[in-house]
Amino acid sequence: MTVAFSELAGSPVEKITQEGFRATRQILVAWADRDAMVRELLGDSAEFAAENASQYPGRKDVRVVSIGSVPWETKVPDDGTFTDITADLNGYAGQLAHMSIEYNWVPPTVWPDPTLEEETYEANTYIVYSRKLSGEYHTQTGMWVTWEDDHTMPVPKDVSPTIRVPITEHHYTWHRVTKPPHTAIAEAVGKVNAVEWNGYKKETLLFEGATMKREFRGFQENDAVTSINPEEGFWATWEVGYVFRERSIFWPTLDGQLVAGWNHTWRQTNFGGAYDKLVNLADGEAQYRSATAAEFSALFKNEAP
Numbered sequence: 001m002t003v004a005f006s007e008l009a010g011s012p013v014e015k016i017t018q019e020g021f022r023a024t025r026q027i028l029v030a031w032a033d034r035d036a037m038v039r040e041l042l043g044d045s046a047e048f049a050a051e052n053a054s055q056y057p058g059r060k061d062v063r064v065v066s067i068g069s070v071p072w073e074t075k076v077p078d079d080g081t082f083t084d085i086t087a088d089l090n091g092y093a094g095q096l097a098h099m100s101i102e103y104n105w106v107p108p109t110v111w112p113d114p115t116l117e118e119e120t121y122e123a124n125t126y127i128v129y130s131r132k133l134s135g136e137y138h139t140q141t142g143m144w145v146t147w148e149d150d151h152t153m154p155v156p157k158d159v160s161p162t163i164r165v166p167i168t169e170h171h172y173t174w175h176r177v178t179k180p181p182h183t184a185i186a187e188a189v190g191k192v193n194a195v196e197w198n199g200y201k202k203e204t205l206l207f208e209g210a211t212m213k214r215e216f217r218g219f220q221e222n223d224a225v226t227s228i229n230p231e232e233g234f235w236a237t238w239e240v241g242y243v244f245r246e247r248s249i250f251w252p253t254l255d256g257q258l259v260a261g262w263n264h265t266w267r268q269t270n271f272g273g274a275y276d277k278l279v280n281l282a283d284g285e286a287q288y289r290s291a292t293a294a295e296f297s298a299l300f301k302n303e304a305p
Contacts, residue, residue: 003037005029020105021062027099031092034069056103065104072096125176132169168246177238184298185210192262194290203261204248211241251275262288
């Protein structure tokens with residue numbers, strides 16, 4: 001730190017929850033130095049957020065996430081009468097600013113499993129992973145099953161075995177994105193993986209789409225990030241959220257085991273049934289179009305110039 005400060009009694013306040021370690025510190029700095037202190041705490045906006053923001057003493061992955069400041073003293077400001085609400089602001093020259101600094105645990109990379117391969121996502125960014133579970137039911141006829149204890153006893157025609165097919169939603173939240181890959185998103189949405197990709201079997205992963213919102217990066221000016229207000233030196237990047245749905249049906253076959261995906265539907269036959277693909281009459285293509293591994297990996301790269 002190059003900006004002088006003092007820490008108030010009763011600070012810090014620390015809290016450990018299931019989401020990780022959190023803390024709040026209360027400090028005093030010169031009113032004129034408050035912006036410089038913010039720059040010290042947030043770091044250079046051109047660098048990786050989990051590495052450049054000031055860390056909590058003694059805790060490597062706990063970083064500054066929020067800063068607030070208020071006048072510390074109650075002396076009457078020296079600005080006099082105001083006439084322009086858009087330009088005039090109280091000044092506290094020679095006085096102190098009370099700053100409240102919040103620290104949170106910032107995960108440094110993708111977690112937990114499954115992980116994306118390291119080369120998949122852009123340098124100087126990080127991804128937070130989560131998942132949700134859902135599913136679908138398939139009702140079949142009893143003609144393709146038999147009783148475990150007695151294979152000679154026929155299964156009644158009104159017996160309708162039900163199969164629960166798990167659907168896993170994989171959520172990847174990609175932070176500090178300078179140029180969201182709009183082209184890659186448009187080309188990949190609604191497609192399934194043509195080949196195994198990051199551990200997901202062929203045609204089992206469906207890309208549903210993306211959400212986007214701005215992330216404040218700090219005051220440091222840099223051409224690599226998107227300007228919010230270049231005159232004041234405010235800078236921001238993007239937070240991009242992706243949703244993939246995984247549908248993996250493991251089904252025994254004469255040749256071993258089939259991993260049926262989004263293009264497979266249950267097909268009833270006179271000899272029982274199995275999962276098979278439906279294709280369009282017009283072109284013979286599968287219902288879900290395929291995306292190459294490169295097309296899915298492009299979702300985690302900045303838009304090409």
